[in-house]
Amino acid sequence: MDLEGRKKDLEKKLPNLNNKHESRIRYxxxxxxxxxxKYEKANRELEKLFQLPKSREKIKAYVLQxxxxxxxxxxxxxxxxxxxxxxxxxxxxxxxxxxxxKLASLHEKSNNLQExxxxxxxxxxxxxEYLDIVERIKGVKDLIEKAEAESKTKKxxxxxxxxxxxxxxxxxxxxKVEEKREEKxxxxxxKPEKKTAGIEKKVTLQERILYT
Numbered sequence: 001m002d003l004e005g006r007k008k009d010l011e012k013k014l015p016n017l018n019n020k021h022e023s024r025i026r027y028x029x030x031x032x033x034x035x036x037x038k039y040e041k042a043n044r045e046l047e048k049l050f051q052l053p054k055s056r057e058k059i060k061a062y063v064l065q066x067x068x069x070x071x072x073x074x075x076x077x078x079x080x081x082x083x084x085x086x087x088x089x090x091x092x093x094x095x096x097x098x099x100x101x102k103l104a105s106l107h108e109k110s111n112n113l114q115e116x117x118x119x120x121x122x123x124x125x126x127x128x129e130y131l132d133i134v135e136r137i138k139g140v141k142d143l144i145e146k147a148e149a150e151s152k153t154k155k156x157x158x159x160x161x162x163x164x165x166x167x168x169x170x171x172x173x174x175x176k177v178e179e180k181r182e183e184k185x186x187x188x189x190x191k192p193e194k195k196t197a198g199i200e201k202k203v204t205l206q207e208r209i210l211y212t
Contacts (some may be wrong), residue, residue, distance in 0.1 A: 023049055027057040030064060039068050054090055063102045070106060078106055097127035104136070113144050 026049040033042035042064075049061045062085040069078035082103040086096060100123035107116035117140045124133050 023052050023055040023057040023061075026052075027061055027064070030061065034064065034068055034071075039072060042068060054095075059085075059091060059095055059098055062099055066102055066106065070109075075106070075110060079103065082106070094127040094130075097123045097130045097133075100126065101130055101133060101136075108136075108140060113140055113147065116140050117144065 026045045030042045030045040030049070033039075033045065046061045046065045049058055052058060062081055066078040066081040069075075069081060082099055085091065085099050086103070091099065100119050104116045104119035104123060107113075107119060117137065120133060120137045120140060123130060124137065128134070
């Protein structure tokens, strides 16, 4: 039997059940429609369920509707559904824990870790044994600590002063050493001139001897 066939079969049973199991049937239909991405039809079933008296399925229906909104990338609506359920005052004690848990998990998925932790802890007070709530709280605390440590490290790196680059100073040589070097340089310049003058003098003398 296909999806539509199953849906019609369940709806046929409703008039004969005197609404005793209507919440459960409508919730089951909504779940099936959601699994096949028939979100509009699923929401119509849930809206009908919301008109019925308080029940376990009605609580789960709010959770389901918020997930449908989230799957459609409508986070604002997903949060609104759960906030409305909490603020309605219809549920209390352990009844509200599933709604708070779902709200906290959506905040966790959205990386709103502080808000997620706060709501998880509220749900824990209502029902300490609900699903994996204790592990969830521990996991979120670990994520918060990790994020804070990374933020602190990044801040320290940014605030760390940059060491100044030292420019090597030019060596200052004593004046006397410089003077001596200058004198030697002058001597080297003069020596070739003296040597050349001597050679010229010698050549001139030879010429005189030969040609006189």
